Amino acid sequence: MTPERSTRADSAAMIELEGVTFARGAQTIFSDVSMSIPRGQVTVVLGPSGTGKTTLLRLVGGQERPARGRVLVDGVEVNRVRRKSLYALRRRMGVLFQNGALFTDLTVGENVAFPLRAHSQLDEELIRRIVLFKLEAVGLRAARDKYPAELSGGMARRAALARAMALDPALMLYDEPFAGQDPISMGVLLRLIRRLNDALALTSVVVTHDVKEAMSIADKVIVLAGGRVIGSGTPDEVLAQREAEPALAQFLDGNAEGPLNADDQQAPLAEDLGLGGRS
């Protein structure tokens, strides 16, 4: 996918899904999905609500196991490894959860210090400095003694971002980072994601349904719908694929009618109202 790295095919991808099938109960979420997420870039995974974008992140984090197929993160097969290696892998992953998932009984500073205290033997003075650095990077140094309940939604999300970055991860996963954000804090988050990725040489995966905003910072875009990949490539390549894929065109243009909500229209309204016999 990336020209400068295509020579080392096996190490160019940070995350690879190979023929992944995943079902929750009777509902199939992914059927035979394959994708590869390149190292060192910002990859945006787009798709309508309920297409399993969050599930994708949970598969990558090893919190869910696919029924079939392989999920490789940095060459490690997360659905097969033992708990210890999975935890070692997770130490190099940062996750920004949809609602931040800050620990509500700890201050912002303590939240950011939490992974450091859990996984390092650093002394308190050093931890204090690292926390200040991380909070400075997201513009929240002044809020370090506040509790999560005292923060606005955007601030909470940035505080959670500082916590996710605490251990200097190689891979950052963002679950709907823009949901419920006003235009200003959305812009702040967008720039942060891009800047952090470039400054720290991360690999970032952003899962969202905000098409335009996400496209603006993406190196690669993957569009999921109906349990499969319907578009993949650079933002321009994906835009060019819309001709061939009506579902992709519908999603990108935000049309109400199209193949994506076909099941909504299966039964005529009259039938559900019990008027079927008379029509």
Place this chain on the structure above:
Amino acid sequence: MTALLDAISRLGRLAIDAVAHAGSMALFALRLAVVLFPTWSRPRDVAQQVYAAGVLSLVIILVAGGFVGLVLGLQGYNILNKFNATESLGVMVALSLVRELGPVVAALLFAGRAGSAITAEIALMKTTEQLAALEMMAVDPMRRVIGPRFWGALISVPLLAAMFSMVGIIGGYLIGVVVLGVDQASFWGQIREQMDPWDDVAEGALKSLAFGAVIALISVYEGYRAEPTASGMARATTQTVVLSSLAVLGLDFVMTAFMFGA
């Protein structure tokens, strides 16, 4: 006919659900057992939970214990007075409390005051993805969240039961000796003579330890397994209080039958 079949199948489903519930709780208990001792690598976590579950339950336990003791003193005096045996009031109050009322009532109050709080806290942490966040930070929530709360409840219940009995005996003393004029020397003397530290005190303590383990397990399990919704949380806290209370009373009967039955 179909109504009958429906009823039978519903009964069957209830039974299957109950067995599945018990089974998943047993599996959960095994996972918990593995982390029980590693939890002590962070003794502060356990101490915090003993404070949250035990120390903060002190007021309700002490007040309730006092009232139960006062009532026992009054009722006991009236009954014993008929047989001219009011000097046995002390031992009657003390035995009722240490063997039975202390462990049971303290456990029931604890389930309502602290067990429900433990369940609600864990369920909310789950709903707000805090448990998932821990997992993704490579911190085992069983060890960091569940283990300390289990220990907190397990340690608190026997201590609270002992304090409940103590305050209850003082309550009985106030009513019997100070208000109703029972002889002070025989009140305490009979307790000393007739109560056996092994038969009575140790078995009461064993009971409350067992109750503590049961409440602790139910509280953390219900929180951990709660459906991550508002109604799921409500159901989980209710379930904790109902299951804990029934389990305590049922277990109390079984243990009493074994220990004091013969």
